[in-house]
Amino acid sequence: MMDVAVKENPAATGPVHWDPYNQRYFKNPYPVFQRMREEAPIYYNDEFDFYAVSRYDDCVRVLGDREDFISSKGGVIEHMRSGVPIPSGMFIYEDAPLHTFHRGLLTRVFTPRRVRMLEKEIREFCARALDPLVGTGHFDFIEHLGSEMPMRVIGMLLGMPEEDLKEAQRRVDDNMRTIPGQPLQSSGKGFSGEAYSEYVDWRLKHPSDDLISDLLTAEYKDETGELKKLSRDEVLTFISLIFGAGNETTNRLIGWTGKLLAEHPDQRRQINEDRSLIPQAIEEILRYESPGPYVGRTAARDVEFHGVTVPAGMPVLAVVAAGNRDERKFANGEAFDIHRKREAHLTFGFGFHACLGNPLARIEGRIALEELLNRFPEWEVDMANAKMSSTSTVRGWESLPAFVPA
Numbered sequence: 001m002m003d004v005a006v007k008e009n010p011a012a013t014g015p016v017h018w019d020p021y022n023q024r025y026f027k028n029p030y031p032v033f034q035r036m037r038e039e040a041p042i043y044y045n046d047e048f049d050f051y052a053v054s055r056y057d058d059c060v061r062v063l064g065d066r067e068d069f070i071s072s073k074g075g076v077i078e079h080m081r082s083g084v085p086i087p088s089g090m091f092i093y094e095d096a097p098l099h100t101f102h103r104g105l106l107t108r109v110f111t112p113r114r115v116r117m118l119e120k121e122i123r124e125f126c127a128r129a130l131d132p133l134v135g136t137g138h139f140d141f142i143e144h145l146g147s148e149m150p151m152r153v154i155g156m157l158l159g160m161p162e163e164d165l166k167e168a169q170r171r172v173d174d175n176m177r178t179i180p181g182q183p184l185q186s187s188g189k190g191f192s193g194e195a196y197s198e199y200v201d202w203r204l205k206h207p208s209d210d211l212i213s214d215l216l217t218a219e220y221k222d223e224t225g226e227l228k229k230l231s232r233d234e235v236l237t238f239i240s241l242i243f244g245a246g247n248e249t250t251n252r253l254i255g256w257t258g259k260l261l262a263e264h265p266d267q268r269r270q271i272n273e274d275r276s277l278i279p280q281a282i283e284e285i286l287r288y289e290s291p292g293p294y295v296g297r298t299a300a301r302d303v304e305f306h307g308v309t310v311p312a313g314m315p316v317l318a319v320v321a322a323g324n325r326d327e328r329k330f331a332n333g334e335a336f337d338i339h340r341k342r343e344a345h346l347t348f349g350f351g352f353h354a355c356l357g358n359p360l361a362r363i364e365g366r367i368a369l370e371e372l373l374n375r376f377p378e379w380e381v382d383m384a385n386a387k388m389s390s391t392s393t394v395r396g397w398e399s400l401p402a403f404v405p406a
């Protein structure tokens with residue numbers, strides 16, 4: 001089954017080929033994702049030696065079955081291949097039982113109350129960032145909001161002062177960045193929480209009502225029933241995980257919000273007139289342009305998809321950005337429609353490792369959109385000067401300038 005969009009696309013000839021590092025696919029991977037879903041639902045890339053599933057149900061199977069698909073070898077191809085050491089506390093890359101304890105501990109301190117408490121501060125931050133731009137005729141979704149707001153929000157959550165944040169973000173970015181077209185360095189440097197050590201040591205002596213203070217004191221029972229606390233290094237690793245998982249991803253959500261609503265001014269107008277549409281608009285943006293294109297696992301044993309055996313030990317990528325447009329789940333999945341029937345998208349993953357920060361990311365997206373519309377009900381993006389970011393793990397805009405009526 002092939003539809004017109006696929007036939008017309010140059011990527012539609014020859015055998016299906018998807019290379020997550022190739023900038024051509026990075027810019028618009030959707031035609032090839034569509035071909036993967038239809039022609040190669042279990043896709044094998046011999047250059048980088050990984051398998052990928054692209055249908056919604058297959059992504060759910062990979063992410064929902066932790067017996068067959070493990071996380072402890074890492075989640076991106078470079079890490080899974082290199083056997084990079086993963087420190088205790090980097091629980092996105094841990095399996096049960098350790099993952100269960102660590103995730104449970106963060107769930108207990110990263111509460112809905114804590115997220116709600118941040119709303120007012122997030123709104124105030126948006127006002128500070130956007131007010132000076134009113135009347136100038138232009139702004140940049142990333143420079144002025146996306147690259148600042150998610151980092152500051154994590155700082156608010158952790159109780160970290162602004163001056164320490166920039167430096168921490170710089171270090172995280174250095175470790176995540178790839179040279180366009182080339183894989184991520186696989187030294188494991190990106191997992192280190194050393195950037196936050198001085199601050200954590202200070203917090204040890206000066207506890208307050210913040211996430212780091214809670215992490216330093218919270219206890220959990222391990223599999224033997226013994227009561228345990230996180231070590232200082234584990235707390236540092238938790239912080240590194242939260243920054244790594246919640247910063248660039250949410251930044252990209254803000255960029256996609258700017259891009260997609262510029263391309264759909266009719267839907268933007270409706271949202272502006274009826275603000276109760278904001279939550280469903282953010283869900284549709286998340287579905288349509290997932291900041292993380294794929295989530296990786298390693299096959300723990302031989303597994304079968306569509307008659308093909310994937311050998312134990314192989315990386316298997318759940319291409320959530322492809323699953324999010326699967327027509328089997330989302331009618332007219334390639335269309336951006338804030339009024340579509342709500343079905344759960346895969347942008348925050350699925351199952352045991354599903355994103356713990358999703359309520360916060362959603363609130364950030366909603367507040368950002370509301371505060372943007374309050375000041376700029378209309379905008380046009382300046383695509384000639386827009387730039388995509390160069391990581392293979394997070395897809396979106398590094399700069400997205402916009403013109404607004406002055």
Ligand code: HEM
Nearest residue numbers: 091092103245246249250253347348349353355356357361
């Ligand atoms: C639009 C923004 C975001 C996206 C697209 C996103 C996406 C994801 C995805 C796909 C996973 C699952 C990974 C897997 O199964 O291996 C995940 C896990 C996680 N995310 Fe997010 N995330 C976002 C924002 C955030 C924020 C704001 C935070 C915290 C402040 C956060 C913290 C986490 C943590 C701690 C995990 C690990 C959960 C586990 O392994 O049990 N994320 N995220």
